[in-house]
Amino acid sequence: MAIVELKDVAKRYDSMPGKKGGEHANAVEDFNLITRDGEFVVLVGPSGCGKSTTMRMIAGLEHNTAGEIRINGQDVSAVEPRDRDIAMVFQSYALYPHMSVYHNMAFALELKKTPKDEVKKRVQEAAKILDIEHLLDRKPRALSGGQRQRVALGRALVRQPQVFLMDEPLSNLDARLRVEMRAEITRLHRRLGVTTFYVTHDQTEAMTMGQRIVVMRDGRIQQIDTPYNLYERPLNRFVAGFIGTPSMNFLQADYQGDTLRGEGFSCSLNPHQQAALGDAGQRARCWLGIRPEHLHQADTFTGSGRLEGAVEVIEPLGPVTMAQVRIGETLVTAQLAAHLEVQIGDTLALAFDPDHVHLFDIDSDRTLGLETDPAVSAQATA
Amino acid sequence: MAIVELKDVAKRYDSMPGKKGGEHANAVEDFNLITRDGEFVVLVGPSGCGKSTTMRMIAGLEHNTAGEIRINGQDVSAVEPRDRDIAMVFQSYALYPHMSVYHNMAFALELKKTPKDEVKKRVQEAAKILDIEHLLDRKPRALSGGQRQRVALGRALVRQPQVFLMDEPLSNLDARLRVEMRAEITRLHRRLGVTTFYVTHDQTEAMTMGQRIVVMRDGRIQQIDTPYNLYERPLNRFVAGFIGTPSMNFLQADYQGDTLRGEGFSCSLNPHQQAALGDAGQRARCWLGIRPEHLHQADTFTGSGRLEGAVEVIEPLGPVTMAQVRIGETLVTAQLAAHLEVQIGDTLALAFDPDHVHLFDIDSDRTLGLETDPAVSAQATA
C-alpha cells in the first residue's frame, strides 16, 4: 500500500573508522530503489553489507547521511518512526522484556486503540500461525531463541501497516517451521498487499519470496532483479557467486578464436559467447563460471567441457552428493547423484554444457556479453 | 578430547507452567547419550524442543533437575562452569559490550595467562578465518548482526577446550560465509579432535558436519544416528519428516496383500515391505512416506507408484523446481527439473520408486519393518 523510494541514500556511522584496511567508509552508499506499490523486495548480501542499515533508515531509526527517502512520494526525513506506519521485525528481536508474549504482540494495536476483541482475535490468529499459542502468558526471558524470534515476527504480523520491514525473521527457526512461515508470509503478503522489505540469508527464501531481489555488497547495490534473472543473468561475478548454493565455480581461462582453455580443460564457445569475448578486446583471459549443478559425472565423455581432477571432499546430502575436485589451483564443487561411488583421492571426470557457462571480465568482474551496462540495467529494472 | 555422558538427564524450569494446553512439562526429559572421544554431535529439532537447554546443562549453566552428566567419567554436578573447560557459542552471542572485538576473543586466553604473542597470533588467525580482521578494534555495539555472531564464534574458536558447544553459530551468516565457516569448523574439529556439540537448523550443516545427529522433539530424543541412517532409516514419522528439505510427503494408504492403495494412487510392495506390514497385524491402514526428491515427472508412466493431481504451487529454485500437487487432501511436494513447463492449475502426473518409500504405523508413527526397536537402536548406535 505504499511506494517506497530511496534516492542516492547513504549512511555513515559517526563511530565508523575511516577507509582503513580495506574497509568501506560508508555503511550504505548510493542506494537507489523505487518499489512498486505492494512489492515484496528481498535484500541479500554478505554479512555486514548494509542490509539492516538500509531497513533502519527506511524505518526512520537511523538518519540517512545523504540522499532522500520518500514514502508515497512524501519526503519522510522529518517524519518520526512512529508516524511512518511501518512494522518491523528486528534482527535482534527487541522484545519488551516486561510484557508477556501476548502483550508484546498486542502492544501496537492497543496503542492504536483497537477494540479489545479485535486485538485478541488478531493476536490469537498470529500466535496460531506462529505456533506460540501456548506461550502467550510467558515473558520473553522464559522462551527459547526461536520462540523469541517468532514473537518478534508476531509483533509485526498482527499489524496492517504501510510497509513491512523484516530483518532475518526466520533465521533461528527449524527448516520445517521456516517453510511454513515462508508460506504464511507469502500468503499474508498476497492478501494484504503491503509493501515489504525482507532481509534473508536463505537463498530459498530469497528466490521464492522476492518479487525483486536487491543484492548488496559493502554498502553498494550490485544488482536489482527478479530471482530468475539474478540466477540466469548475474551482472557480475559477485552476484553470480553469491546467488545459488553451493556457489558458482570460477576458473581462469584463455580464449583463442572459438575455444576457451584453462588448466586441465578446454571448451568451444557458441557464437554469442564469442561475440562477447570479442567485445572484451585484446585481453586473452577471462573468468569462466560454472554452477555446481551444471557439472555432472562424465567418466567416458571426452569432448568439449571436460574437467578432471582428484576428489578432495565428498559431502553426501541425502538427495544429492557434493564433491569437490581439484582442478589446477581451484577446488571445483559439483552437485552429483546421491550414491556416488568414489572415494576421496580418486580422480573424477566432470563435464559441463558450454551453453550454461558464464563469462566475466578478468579485471572488472563484469559479465561479458550482456547487452546492457550493469548500472543502467539495475536502474532499468527498478 | 573428552567423553561426555548424559544419563537420564532432565530439566524443568522453575517458571514453567504445568502440562497446560498440550505443553510438555519438562524442557528436556530422559536424555541419554554417550559421546565418543572427539565426536561431533549435532542436535536438531523444532524450535523450543530443548536443544539450548541441553547445551546449557552440559556447560553447567543450568542445573539438571534429574539424571547425571559425566565428562570423562567424572560426575560434574559439583564442577563449576569455569572448571569444565568448555567453550560455548551462545545463541544470544553474549558478547562483552565493553570490550573490543579483539578483547572479546582474547579474553579467555588472557585469563589463562597465555603469552601475549600467542594470544595475538590465535586471535588474528581466528579473525582471518571469520573475516573480521578489520573489525578487531570495534566494540560489539558497532557491528552488524552477522558480525556479532562471528565474534561470538571467534571467541570459542581461539580456545582449545575439552568440549565445544555451539548453539546455532552460523544462523545469521550469508550462505557463502556459512559454507566457508562450516568447512573451517570441520577442519578445526579434524585438527583438534575436540568433542563438539552443535545445534543447527540448517539441514546441510547437520548432515555434513555431524558424525551423529540427535533429533529432539518436545524435550525427548527421537533418534540418535548417523546422517545417512537418519535419512535412509528414520525411526519414526517425525524424524522422517524432519530430516530432508523439503520434508517427506505423507499419505494415508490401505494395504491389501502386496498392494498399497491411497486416494488417487496405488503401488505394489516388495516382500520386505509386505513383511513389515504383516507385522503390523490386523490394521489395514498405514502412512506412506515419499521424499520430494524421489518423485519425478511421469506424464506417460502408468505403472505402480503413480500420483496425479492439480499443481497448486510452483517454486523455481534455480537448479530445481519445487511443485506442490494436490493429491486428495494432501499437498504433495515434488522436486522436479529446473525448467518445468507446467502452470498452476495444470494436472501433473508424478511417479515414485516403490523401493524408496517409507511405511509408518498409523497410530504410533513408528517406522514399520525396522529390525530393531527404536529405543534399543538409539542406544546401540551410541
Next chain:
Amino acid sequence: QTTITVATVNNPDMVTMQKMTRAFNEAHPDIKVNYVTLAENELRQKITTDISSGGGQYDVITVSNYETPIWAKNGWLKAMDHLPESYQVDDLIPSVRQGLSVDDKLYALPFYAESSMTYYRKDLFKKAGIEMPDHPTWSQMQDFAQKVHDPKNGVYGICLRGLPGWGENMALFSTMVNSFGGRWFNEQWEPQLTSQQWKNAANAYKTMLTQYGPPGSTSNGFTESETLFANGQCGMWVDSTVAAGYLSNPDNSKVADQVGFAQAPHETTEAGSSWLYAWALAVPESAKKPDAAQTFVDWATSADYIQSVADAHGWLSVPPGTRESTYESQGYQKVAPFAGLVEEAINSADPEHPTAEPVPYTGIQFISIPQFQAIGTRVGQIMAGILSGQSSVDEGLEQAQAFTERLMRRAEVTRK
C-alpha cells in the same frame, strides 16, 4: 485576635515559660502565642538572619546581654521605655539591667540571668582532708584537683568547659584570663593575647584539664560537664550558677547531698572572675505585632510571673538571677541554699571593669563588639587545639593573636 511568634531557646526555664502560657492566655485572651523553640546556636542563626535583613518573622526574640547592646545600637530592637509602673523596673538586679541597656535605656527585659561559681564534692574533700574556701584561687583549685583526682574510680579532679565556642569554653576561659590579670585589648584596641597573663591562664587551664580533667574534655560543654558532675565523676566544677538547682535535686543528681558551693576562683584579681550572662526577651523593630509582643515580654519577665511559676512548679523552677525580690523571697531561700552565693556573684559581676587593668570594652566573658563571636569561637577552637595537643600554648596564643588582629583590621578597613 492577634498571633505573635516567640523565638526562644530550648532551656528548661523557657520550657517552663511555654507551659505557663495558659496563664498568659487567661489574662490576654486576644493574644495567641506561637513558639519557635530551638537550641541556642540554631536560634541565634535564625534570628540573626531575620533581624539583620529586617525579616519581621518574630515578634518576640530571645537575646542575651551580648547582642542586646550591639543590636540596639544597630536600631534593631525596640526600646523598653514605656514599662508600666507595676513592672517594678527597679527590682531588676542592677548589673543585669545595665547589661541590657544602652545609654541607660533598656532594650530587652531579663528572663533569667546567671553568673559562674564553683561546685565541689564535700565528701571527696573530706576524704582528702582539704577544705574549700569561699573565694578560692586557681592555684588552690589545681592543688585540690590533684588531691581528689582518682580516675580509676571514675572520679576526675576537676571538670571545666572544654568544648570550643565563644559561649562554651571561652566563657570560662575569659574569666580565667580576667582573674589572671589579662585583657583582650588594650585601650588602643590592640589585641593582647600573647601577654604573659594570657599565657599563665592558658597554662593553668591546660594543666588542670589535661592532668586532672575527664578524658575528651574538648567535647565537654555545660551539659556534658553537668552530667559528669551529677553522675559523681567530678571532684570540682566551675560553671554557671544555674546548675546549682539541678545538682541539688536528688531526682537528677546522684550527689545532691554532697554538693558544696563557693565563688568562682580568682587569681591575681577578683575582677571579672565570675561571668554575667542573661537571657532576655526583646521586641525587634521589625515586629509585626509590637504591642502584643510588648505585653507578652512584660508578662514573662514580671515578678508576678516568677510568683506564679513558684506556685505552679515550686521555687526551684523559677527563673533565677533577674530580680532582687526573688532572692528576698522566703520560699526561694528555703529551697535554694546557694541563693545568697548566686546573688553575690551576680551582683559583683561588673561588665564595665572586667579585669584589673582598664579596657576599652564592656563585658566579662565576652566583649560587646560584633566581631567577638568570631574571635571567641576561633580562640575557643585554638584552646581546644591546645588541650588536645595540636599546638603548644605559645603557638596557639600567637595564632589567636594573629586572627584577632586580622579581624579587627578587616573591621577598620570596612569602616573607612
Next chain:
Amino acid sequence: MTASTVDKTPGRKSGAGGTALTLLAWLIGITMFFPILWVVLTALKTEQTAFSMTPTFIFSPTLESFKSALAQGSGYWHYALNSVITALGSTLVGLALAIPAAYAMAFYPSKRTDFTLVWMVSTKFIPAVGVLIPVFLVYRSLGLLDTRLGLTMLFTSMNLPIMVWMVYSYFRDIPVDIVEAASIDGASTAQTMFRVILPLALPGLASTGLLALILAWNESFWSLTMTDYHAATLAVYTASFKSGEGLFWARLSAASVMTIAPIVVLGWFAQRQMVRGLTFGAVK
C-alpha cells in the same frame, strides 16, 4: 540470556564458604544497624539511665520520653505532615522533571549530553551556607519564607541533579532497541516512557525516589532557616529537642526515633522494589 539465577548453577550451592558469607552479611547488617538500635533503646530509658558509664542493655523500659515527644505541645503531627508534604512533593516533582530529562539524554544522546549532566550536578557544588543569605533574601521578597511551597521547591532544586543522574544511569541499562521497537509500534514519547521505559527502570526509579525522599526528609539546614512553624518539618522538631541545659538525651532519642521511623519503614518497603533487573530476553 536466560532466566536462571546465579545461584542455581552447579557448584554454586552454598557450602561452608557460603554459610560464612551469610553470617558475615548478617553481622555487618546488625553492626551497621546497632547505633540506631541504641537510639531506640535510649529512647526507652530515663534520662538518668541514658547516661551511665557502663551501658545498660537490660532495664525496665519507659515510654515517658515518647510521651513527651508526642505530647500535645510538641506538635509532632504538624511537623510530620509538613515533612510528608515537602519530602513527597519534592520527590514527585523531582521525578516528574528528572525522568523526561534523563530519558532524552539516555536515549537521544548528543555531544552536549555529558556537558549537561556535569553542569546539572555542578549546581550542587555551592555549599548551602554559602547561598543562604541570597536565597533567604529572594524568598523573603517572594513571600516564600515558611511556606511548604517554598521548601518543596528548595528540596526539589537540591535533589534534582542527583535524580537526573541516577535515573539517567538506570535508563542507560535499557537496550535502545526496545525504545526503537516502541517507536515502530507507534508509541508516542509519553507512551514509550510510561509503558515501556518506566516499568523496566522501576527498581532504579524506586531507589532514586527513595533517595530523594530521604535526602529531603533529613534535610535540616534549609528547613531550620527557611521555616518557623507553618512549614517546619521534623528536622526542626528534632532540633527543638536539643538543649543547652539539662539532660535531654532520652527525649532527643525519642524525637529522633519518631523522626526517622516513617522514613525507615518506607525504606523497608521501597527496597523490595529493587528486584532483579527485567531486561533479560529483550535483545539478542
Next chain:
Amino acid sequence: MSASPTNASPKRRAPTRRLMAPAVLFLLIWMIVPLAMTLYYSLQDYNLMMPDMRGFAGFLSYELLFTDPVFWDALLNTLLLVATCLLITVVAGLALALLFNRTFVGRGIARTLAISPFFVMPVVTGLIWKYMLLDPVYGLFSWVMRSMGFEPIEWLSSYPLLSVVMMISWEWTPFALLILLTGLQSLPEDQLEAVRLDGANRWQEFRHIVLPHLGQVLYVVVMLESIFFLTSFAEIYATTSGGPGTATTNLPYYIYLGAFYQYDIGLSSAAAIGAVVLANICAIFLIRFVAGNLNAGSQR
C-alpha cells in the same frame, strides 16, 4: 546491546529539547540566581552586624580569604575528607553490594538493616556518634575498650578528622551499597555465563565483567558522594564544631563560621565561590580521569 542511534538526527532532537527544558530551566534559575548573588556579595562589604557599612569592596574579600591560614587548612581538610570518605564508602559499598547480592536466608532483612544508617538525619548521626559511641566516658566504644582493659580513646579530640570520617562513612556506605546493588541487579546474566565458560575465577569475573558493568553506576556514586562530602556540614556541626583547632574545619564549616560568627557575608560569599571553583576542579578531574575508565562499561 544493539546498534544504537549514535547520531541524533535533527528531527529527533526536537523531543530532546522539550523533555529537557523543564529540568534545565528549573536548575538554571536555581543556579544562576544564587550564584550571581553570591558573586555580587563577594565583591561587597556586607556584614550583617554592621548594617550601615555597605559598599563595593573589590577583591578585598578574596584577598582576606587567601591570606587566611584557616582557609587553606579548611581546603586541605575538605580534600582529605572527600578523598578518604570516598575511598572507604565506595570500597566498602562495593564489597557489601556483592555480599548482599547473593541469595541467603533473610537477605531482605539483613540488607535493610545495613542500609538503615542512611535513613538517619545527619545531625542526629552526629549526636549519636558524639554522645553514644565516641564519648570517652559514656560512649559505647570506650566501654568496650575499658572492659577489654584498655584506656579508652579520646576520639573527638585525638583523632577528630578520623572520627568525622567514620561517621560520614557509616552514614554513606549504605548509599553506595544501595546504588551499587541496583546496578548489580541489571547485570545481564549471559555475560556472566560467558565469562564463566571462559574460565574466569571469581576475582576475574568481578574485575572484567562486574566492575566494567558497574562503571556507569560507580561513576554516579563517586560523583554524587563527592558532592555530598564536599558540602558535608551537619556531622561536623553537631560533633566537633570544626575543631579542635582547625582539625575538622572544612570549607562549608568555614563558610558557616564566616556567615554566622563573623557575620561577614562578603567573606563567606568569596569562600563559597572558592568552594564552587574547587568542586568544579574536582568534577573535571573526575570526568577526565575517572569517567573515561568507568564509563567504558556502559552498554552503549
